[in-house]
Amino acid sequence: MTDEHDSTPRPEDDAARLGLVVVGEAAALHSGDDAALDASEQNIRDTIDELVDEPLTERQEEVVERLAAAGGTLTAGLSGALAAQTGRSVDDLLEGAARSVVWQQRLAQERDERAERGEAEDAFDPRDDHRGEREDAGGQQRDRRNHDGHDEA
Template sequence: MTDENERPTPEDDAARLGLVVVGEAAALHAGDDGALDASEENIRETIDSMVDEPLTPRQEEVVEQLAAAGGTLTAGLSGALASKTGGKVEDVLAGAARSVVWQQRLAAERAAVQPEGGHGVGSERSDHGEREDAGGQQRRRDGDGRDEA
């Protein structure tokens, strides 16, 4: 991610949050109360380390619930994907974690070669005017909104 002396970029923070969400999903799949408690504590510590000023109790609760909801969605989707493909949930979640790290590295590489005053990494556009994503999951659509062949 970044050196201790550098301020984390938004992409670094997003990667950390993404990994927290994957951790929450893994804890949910484990079904272990200790793992869930540790994951919830990890959410709190991660958020606390990212904010410049303390959050109000309400803001803190909302952010924690958003992270937990992301974990719940990730758990459900990874379970469904594992079931559909005959794979293991753990493998799907490990792949999700690798994707988060890969996306952060891609963002850092783009930022390193981007000229000053350029667009932010999150606004990178392909030659077709579409946002690029790390997993290449975008689909090209024709004028009628159908997937192109």
Template sequence: MTDEHEAQRPEDDAARLGLVVVGEAAALHSGDEAALDASEQNIRDTVDEMIDEPLTARQEQVVERLASAGGTLTAGLSGALAAQTGRSVDDVLEGAARSVVWQQRWADQREDAGGQQRDHQDDDGRDEG
């Protein structure tokens, strides 16, 4: 299809999917049917944006169900953690979303540091200096 997918790093895709799963968990906890429908559409839209070739109908169903199952697990675990710690489910899910974002930032920093280190080495991998 297009080259836009080639520039996308796996860490970025993983972070996007992680946030989609947290969104699904939040929708499940809300009990709001409209929020759940919006979350399921978000799953479909996110997957469609990430793939280089159209999925078969079966593949699409599997991916959507995996994301939904991840949201269900996240909802259950966040509910249990909230009950155990005396915090709200919203606080727990917000923390999960923050963790996903921070993990992506750390991946960016590692990649940037690796690029800078390569810039300071000669063709044989020795430091120029």
């Protein structure tokens, strides 16, 4: 996830890593497994420690950890609600969210690579992920509604 010319991760890489930590927290919350929750909380702490350039104060670290946990809580709640509404499993939705995070990071990397090669910005099509189908958290790339606007079975 880093530029081959620089060992410093790009901000998009760090953001993707944090996004995956949040999705991991949501998955741990949905699992109801105390060990998974403990591991997720440790993952939050470890990730923050690795991403900061200078040690955070105890308060700053606590605030950042709580922000990541709150993001996981929101993600868990929204994925649960979406699962109930669409009949999909929470696991499938969280997997889609993780794919979406990785997809966004990949798009940013491709954009940077094109810029390094001097290609025009308009040459980049953000809908092209090398498979012809955009991945996102809810599968919105595939229209599952019939002509009346109702969900198809």
